[in-house]
Amino acid sequence: MPQAKTLETIARIIGAKNLLTHPSDTKPYLTEWRENYRGKALCIALPLSPKDISEIVKLAAKEKLHIVPQSGNTGLVGGQIPFDKNRAILVSLARMNKIRELNPTNNSITAEAGCILANLHHTAETANRLFPLTLASKGSSQLGGLLATNAGGHNVLRYGMARDLTLGLECVLANGKIWHGLRALRKDNRGYDLKNLFIGSEGTLGIITAAVLKLFPIPKGETTFLAGLQTPQQALDCFHWAQARSGGALSAFELIPRIGMDFVLKHIPETRDPIRNPSPCYLLGALDSEISAEDASEKAQAILSELMEKNLIKDAVLASSEARREALWKLRESMSEAQKREGASLKHDISVPLSKMARFLEEAEAAVKAFLPEARIVAFGHIGDGNLHINISQPVGMSADGFLALREKIGRILYDLVESFDGSISAEHGIGVLKRDELARRKSQTELEMMRQIKRALDPDNLFNPGKLL
Ligand SMILES: Cc1cc2nc3c(=O)[nH]c(=O)nc-3n(C[C@H](O)[C@H](O)[C@H](O)COP(=O)(O)OP(=O)(O)OC[C@H]3O[C@@H](n4cnc5c(N)ncnc54)[C@H](O)[C@@H]3O)c2cc1C
Structure with missing residues (x-):
């Protein structure tokens, strides 16, 4: 089929205004966040339903085209960028952003792949629940990409990575079938755990269209602290001590080097050094309480005092308000932005x-x-x-x-x-494209062969995201 005919068919499936081909429209989708990758594609398709995607997949298979799934385009390894002007269809999930169900009894939320992470947080909060996955790109990254990369972020310590927070998935497969796996079960041992194949597969096995996610009670209190240290070893000593003392309530524990702090203070407006005497590095920690904000604060204070007595830290500050908490996190979350300006x-x-x-x-x-x-x-x-x-x-x-x-x-x-x-x-x-060759060099042959066998079984014609990961 000539390209014009293919484009016409896609336009019929999703509506002409949801098919982008003009360079000024396609540019934002084809440019990676740090501008390390500039892509090329036959078109950008913005479907609205799994059925739309299924039809595009069937067309692509018939026409021997490729599909590159993209959600928020915040990925850092180039996985979401296509590089083939004639054969790549970039399928953006951005319009598929509905919350299908919020179920406080199940402690679950069912959301489409184009939901922005910050919106998921807000929706969960309306039911007094927490969706704990969080990262600095939360205002742009979307559920599909977060699952396809098995994103981590800074609550992993207490709640795990994206994989640990997922109960069920809906995906479009390479043969165009829609896999309806949106189950809210905590226990389901009926054979292989298929959802875990798609989580972390970076768009190479199928297109994630929706997911059921775990929700948690919102902690009654939370506190954030920053402490100055001499060495990273001290940060680790503090971590082990704080973890043992907090009884699993520690939700984040981050290292910030002085040079990173300097970059942030120099380039990011409305930031200030919270500790007067500079230290070679800092730890930024967060601690939750199921009782109250005061309880969280008291526990953190007790831990910091003990760390001072042990001479592991010299100076520390505890966020006493939401604004102070945000100011401390801004120092950490602006690190990539500040470094970009250097x-x-x-x-x-x-x-x-x-x-x-x-x-x-x-x-x-x-x-x-x-x-x-x-x-x-x-x-x-x-x-x-x-x-x-x-x-x-x-x-x-x-x-x-x-x-x-x-x-x-x-x-x-x-x-x-x-x-x-x-x-x-x-x-x-x-892995994306950035580390693909490195992976091939460093992962064992046995593991690489198992990965290739899975890819061949689920996507025999290499339709999804060719050249990425493997
Ligand atoms: C400032 C900043 C901070 C960050 N901090 C962190 C961090 O702390 N922890 C962390 O883990 N990551 C972090 N990231 C990286 C990035 O935000 C994550 O990788 C995120 O999960 C990508 O989500 P996305 O929606 O932008 O996906 P995209 O960039 O659109 O896609 C990422 C990959 O997933 C595939 N994909 C996208 N949607 C689908 C789908 N629906 N089905 C199948 N495959 C799909 C793409 O093909 C691509 O391979 C950060 C990025 C930035 C810019």
Whole structure:
């Protein structure tokens, strides 16, 4: 079928105004958040229902075209960007943003894949419930992408990753069939757990169109604290102590290095240093209480006092109001934005076992500095989960292109080290195109072959997101 005829058929399925082909309309969908990837596609399709998607999938299969699913376009590894002008249909889930059911008795919410995360939070709150998945891109990232990347964020410590929060899925498969798996069951042992194949599959196995998610009671109280530290090892010592003392109430535990704090204070309006004396690094923690805000505060205060007595921290602040809490989180959540303003950066989302984290960080910093002494290393993030973002900012005085040309060499240095520490080269952002070759190099042949077999079984003609992940 000639391209014009294909476009006509898609327009008939979804309505002409929901089919975008003009460069000024397609640009936002084809440009990745950090502008690291600029894509090409035959068209952008904005369907409204699983049935629309099913028809597009059947057409694409018949015409030997490709489908790249996209939700909020905040992915950091290029998975949501198509690169084939003649054969790629980008299917955006953005219009499929309905909440289908909010069920406080089941503690569940059924939502379509285009729901923005912040809207899910607000809707859950209307029933006095919490949907705990949260990350800095919550105003843009959408449910489909969050599930397809098995997103993490900073509540993983207490509630787990996207996978742990999902009860059921609805997906469009490569043969165009719609899999109706929207079950709100906590227990269901009828064979293989199919939903877990699609979660984390980065759009390579099918299109997630809706999901049933777990909700939780909103904690009666919550408090956030920031403490200055001398070393990341101290952050880990504090973490173990605080976790033991809090009885599982710790919901976040993040590391912020001084250089990251400096970038934020310099570039992000309305931020200020909450602790007068600067420290080499900081921990940002959050603690929930099922009793009251005062209880959360008292528990956090007691923990911080003990940490001071143990000489693990010198200075600390506790957020006494919602505004203070937001101000503390802004320091952490603006880290990527602030770093962007310091020039080019090379980002490495890694995890290592907690027991090896401090030594890993020391060796990683030394290895990068040995290669590029002027490198500005910003190692921050979810240290309580054993997950750090080791971002390296362009050295002052070096050109962006010259620095970015070192991507592979610096990646190799860090990923070799991660491997030697039994860690992962992707803790939460996924593989996409950015780490595809690295994955092929580093995952065992047995695991890669199992992954390829799953891909062949569910998508034999490589219709979904070719060239990504595998
Ligand atoms: C400022 C910032 C902070 C971030 N912080 C975190 C963080 O703390 N933790 C974290 O885990 N991530 C983080 N991310 C990364 C990103 O927000 C997550 O990966 C998020 O899950 C992507 O959601 P999205 O809707 O934007 O998906 P997209 O970017 O649109 O897509 C991501 C991947 O999912 C696939 N996909 C999208 N929709 C579907 C669907 N319906 N069915 C099947 N496949 C689909 C795409 O093909 C692509 O491979 C951050 C990003 C930014 C910009």
